[in-house]
Amino acid sequence: MRHDLRRLLDAASAAAPEAAWLGLRRRRSQTSYYLARDGKAEQSACEYDEGVMLEAYYDGQFAYAATQDLSPEGMARAARSALAAAKAAAGRGVHRFGLDVRPASRLGWESERRLKAPRPADEVYGFLFKACEALKAGDEVIQTEASLVAGSYDYEIVSSAGADIEQTIHFMGTGLQSIARRGELVQRRSAFGPRGLTRQGGWELLDDARLLAEAGRVGREALELLGAENCPSDRRTLVLAPDQMMLQIHESVGHPLEIDRILGDERNYAGSSFVKLDDIGSLRYGSPLMNVSFDPDLAGELGSYGADEIGNLARKEFIIKDGVLVRGLGSLESQARSGKPGVADQRASDWNRPPIDRMANLNLEPGDTPVEEMIKGIEKGVFMRTNRSWSIDDYRNKFQFGCEYGTLIEDGRLTKTVRDPNYRGISSSFWNNLCAVGDRASFEAFGTPNCGKGEPNQVIFVGHASPVCAFNDVEVFGGEK
Amino acid sequence: MRADIDHRKRFEAARDALFAELRSDEAAALAFEAESSDFMRFNGAKVRQSGSVEQAHAKVKYFRGPKSYAFSLGLGGDPQADARALAAALGEARATAGLLPDDPYQAVPAAGDVSDSTRRGKLPPAEEIPARVLGPAQGMDFVGIYSQGAVCRGAANSAGASHWYESDTFLCDYSAWLPNGRAVKSSYAGREWDGAAYERQLADTRRSLEALHRPAVELKPGAYRAYVTPDALNELIVFFSWYGLGEREMRQGESAYLALREGRESLSPLFSLEQDFSLGVEPAFNDDGELAPERLPLIERGKLVNTLVSSRSAKQYGVASNAAGADEGVRSPAIAPGSLPEADALKALGTGVYVSNFHYLNWSDPVNARVTGMTRFACLWVEGGEIVGPIKDMRWDESIYALLGSKLEALSAERRLIVENLSYGGRLTGGCLIPGILVNGLSFTL
Numbered sequence: 001m002r003h004d005l006r007r008l009l010d011a012a013s014a015a016a017p018e019a020a021w022l023g024l025r026r027r028r029s030q031t032s033y034y035l036a037r038d039g040k041a042e043q044s045a046c047e048y049d050e051g052v053m054l055e056a057y058y059d060g061q062f063a064y065a066a067t068q069d070l071s072p073e074g075m076a077r078a079a080r081s082a083l084a085a086a087k088a089a090a091g092r093g094v095h096r097f098g099l100d101v102r103p104a105s106r107l108g109w110e111s112e113r114r115l116k117a118p119r120p121a122d123e124v125y126g127f128l129f130k131a132c133e134a135l136k137a138g139d140e141v142i143q144t145e146a147s148l149v150a151g152s153y154d155y156e157i158v159s160s161a162g163a164d165i166e167q168t169i170h171f172m173g174t175g176l177q178s179i180a181r182r183g184e185l186v187q188r189r190s191a192f193g194p195r196g197l198t199r200q201g202g203w204e205l206l207d208d209a210r211l212l213a214e215a216g217r218v219g220r221e222a223l224e225l226l227g228a229e230n231c232p233s234d235r236r237t238l239v240l241a242p243d244q245m246m247l248q249i250h251e252s253v254g255h256p257l258e259i260d261r262i263l264g265d266e267r268n269y270a271g272s273s274f275v276k277l278d279d280i281g282s283l284r285y286g287s288p289l290m291n292v293s294f295d296p297d298l299a300g301e302l303g304s305y306g307a308d309e310i311g312n313l314a315r316k317e318f319i320i321k322d323g324v325l326v327r328g329l330g331s332l333e334s335q336a337r338s339g340k341p342g343v344a345d346q347r348a349s350d351w352n353r354p355p356i357d358r359m360a361n362l363n364l365e366p367g368d369t370p371v372e373e374m375i376k377g378i379e380k381g382v383f384m385r386t387n388r389s390w391s392i393d394d395y396r397n398k399f400q401f402g403c404e405y406g407t408l409i410e411d412g413r414l415t416k417t418v419r420d421p422n423y424r425g426i427s428s429s430f431w432n433n434l435c436a437v438g439d440r441a442s443f444e445a446f447g448t449p450n451c452g453k454g455e456p457n458q459v460i461f462v463g464h465a466s467p468v469c470a471f472n473d474v475e476v477f478g479g480e481k
Numbered sequence: 482m483r484a485d486i487d488h489r490k491r492f493e494a495a496r497d498a499l500f501a502e503l504r505s506d507e508a509a510a511l512a513f514e515a516e517s518s519d520f521m522r523f524n525g526a527k528v529r530q531s532g533s534v535e536q537a538h539a540k541v542k543y544f545r546g547p548k549s550y551a552f553s554l555g556l557g558g559d560p561q562a563d564a565r566a567l568a569a570a571l572g573e574a575r576a577t578a579g580l581l582p583d584d585p586y587q588a589v590p591a592a593g594d595v596s597d598s599t600r601r602g603k604l605p606p607a608e609e610i611p612a613r614v615l616g617p618a619q620g621m622d623f624v625g626i627y628s629q630g631a632v633c634r635g636a637a638n639s640a641g642a643s644h645w646y647e648s649d650t651f652l653c654d655y656s657a658w659l660p661n662g663r664a665v666k667s668s669y670a671g672r673e674w675d676g677a678a679y680e681r682q683l684a685d686t687r688r689s690l691e692a693l694h695r696p697a698v699e700l701k702p703g704a705y706r707a708y709v710t711p712d713a714l715n716e717l718i719v720f721f722s723w724y725g726l727g728e729r730e731m732r733q734g735e736s737a738y739l740a741l742r743e744g745r746e747s748l749s750p751l752f753s754l755e756q757d758f759s760l761g762v763e764p765a766f767n768d769d770g771e772l773a774p775e776r777l778p779l780i781e782r783g784k785l786v787n788t789l790v791s792s793r794s795a796k797q798y799g800v801a802s803n804a805a806g807a808d809e810g811v812r813s814p815a816i817a818p819g820s821l822p823e824a825d826a827l828k829a830l831g832t833g834v835y836v837s838n839f840h841y842l843n844w845s846d847p848v849n850a851r852v853t854g855m856t857r858f859a860c861l862w863v864e865g866g867e868i869v870g871p872i873k874d875m876r877w878d879e880s881i882y883a884l885l886g887s888k889l890e891a892l893s894a895e896r897r898l899i900v901e902n903l904s905y906g907g908r909l910t911g912g913c914l915i916p917g918i919l920v921n922g923l924s925f926t927l
Contacts, residue, residue: 041583044549044551044577044578044581045552046552046573046574046577048552048570049538049554050555050557053532055532064530064531064532066533066536067535068557069535069558070557082532085519085531085533088607088608089531092528092615094524094527120580122580122582129582142734179733184848186734186848265522267524267624269626352907354532389845391843391854391855392841393840393857393874394840394857394874398855398874398876400927402846422845424876452905455904456518456522456534457904479846480846
């Protein structure tokens, strides 16, 4: 345990002797942002932050006090405040927790990365300007945008019971976007959606050659969409690329399986779930081809970590096995409340928010169908890539999602590009129509730093990896007035 | 947590420390955000999580010659330590700025205005929150969040501007649920806690729940007349900011309102929207220390009359700034009232859906200004002006040019002030003043 944290924990313990347990979670972060638009510098910034959330336990109830005052006096004030809040809530809590939900784990963990030294700002802009050039594939491209976000945050957890955890997350995100216009028609194309290219790792993720090739493709496809037909409106087989599967998994598998949602905590804000507690262990969630894992240890995926933020050590677990729901996305607290098996997923967006059930990395395991073979087997379908629009009901059942780019599948062949492709469905039937799962060659990991949930609100990193997948009999449609 | 904390002094100390470090060829703008908050999250009228958050952050825009850079940092509260941290970050900014390309649209703040708004409240002691909030709710399946405390915003720049905004508020944002899964959503907010008023509000909620005991009505996809309450319409307000009415988004093809700007589409002559800081729910200054006009018409009788223009866009496009923020989003929006008395809404609706709340809206086709979303909470089927029962939630998909244009029949004469309830990163300021709307043919799709 770091000496300064021990000193702060000692100060807290002395100030709140009635607390049966105290825990301290410090988080420090530094993030740099660079944005170029139309080949000109638009925004360059750096954010630094540091703070502590102190938790006190009294009579079966936890409560917190979060502060940036990292002096012993500041910790003492926080401890008194947290203890007072725990006392005020004791006997009124949703559950009388035991201290087994705050394990005394010991761990050091850091994201895997190869290149640690940051590229200087002039080199970063050299790349961004080249990317804007590549994104400007023609005169009809009216806006190009290239951005880079690079940062790290570390969090340390110590407790009066002996927990001692230090984790450091390094990440980088790249954004590439072209907007093209012809007459009244405007089309936007991006590299894997808004901030979809966010991964854990070091500066090796700024792979100039690969990203510039992506920028060229994005620019060309933005122009191509201007001449494309509208996506047809009918029912057909839907094939989704991994950069749309990310969203499909997130909204219609991840959120409904969060046990705190099933327990009703989120009913006033993010919503509940169509899944009931009794479904865990028996519900046929999808076709037998569906295998979904909680995998916090997939190197480079955005939601990787060694322990969650209450100190529970994380490991891979199957959530859905051969189409059957076997486990929920619930932390030790949710497991204690529900009596159902869960995972190490109690996470917080920052030092100033209490941890709640989250997804981390939630992945669809690869199957054994090569994508070419998958397409050959489809008589009438559409292949959609890159999320553009997302909306789902508060039980995570009725959804409507839109993509940037579509390709018709006719008699086993990819034929015409179509614009404004959308689809809608109901989670419980949609996943049972999963008819093909791509092999490992099509398996790709993406992540989003923008998952919102919780009261007070929190936005957090999650990762989703998936192969290309096909679904039977889906309602698809295009854009219209 | 700290009753003695003085955020204003922290802002002034940070401001003075930062500007004292600047060299003669440098300029800067400082934005300051702070809060002292108590939170209690509840489920089933019991405490799920509770505690307090003290935080303050400084956001600095730094300018030297044609170079621009920004940085932000948390402030721990010790003035000397905070001054050292600001100076260190400024030193890093100088080093980085030297490596950056020139910023062609740099807008160095020139406004030197001063403003001050401090509104004190009367809030419950933190240790009494569980009893005061949950006590009167016993017997209900009561879910949501109670938050209270001071929210502060400051802005200053090296041209001499200095602004302060501080407001003590509370917000109980809740829903009450029946075992059949139906619920009523509401909130109780203000500056001075009134236990009797809160109990009256909960009594109203209990009465509203009674209508939800009736059997649910399952609608088929199709177009239905709808009365959209102010609470539901509030979910649409963000769509004036996201791909919205900002000048940069208009110029660069990102706005969903290009057709409105170019005269190819219009909204209803009944519909007018303005930015109105007289609502008093957020400051009129932006992060650069620029004061926006108290009122700025945006859409008048269905026509776009102004976009939101930041100083940066003003320089880039050669138009006048109206002191919009960097994101050129709408602040303190107010929609003009109509003539339909709210008490006559069901009668005017006749047969259709009374929409209490929307959920999870998103652009489905921005070029055509189409939005999709869900109905949520206590949406009711109405026949002949009488409530029949709650509906099963439906997905809808509609163009704003229809919803607020060709299909807009009426707006309510009364408007509701809805305060911001979001707290990403910190408790946000803001709110809107909006009526309900009567729509002839909301398109339900699933």
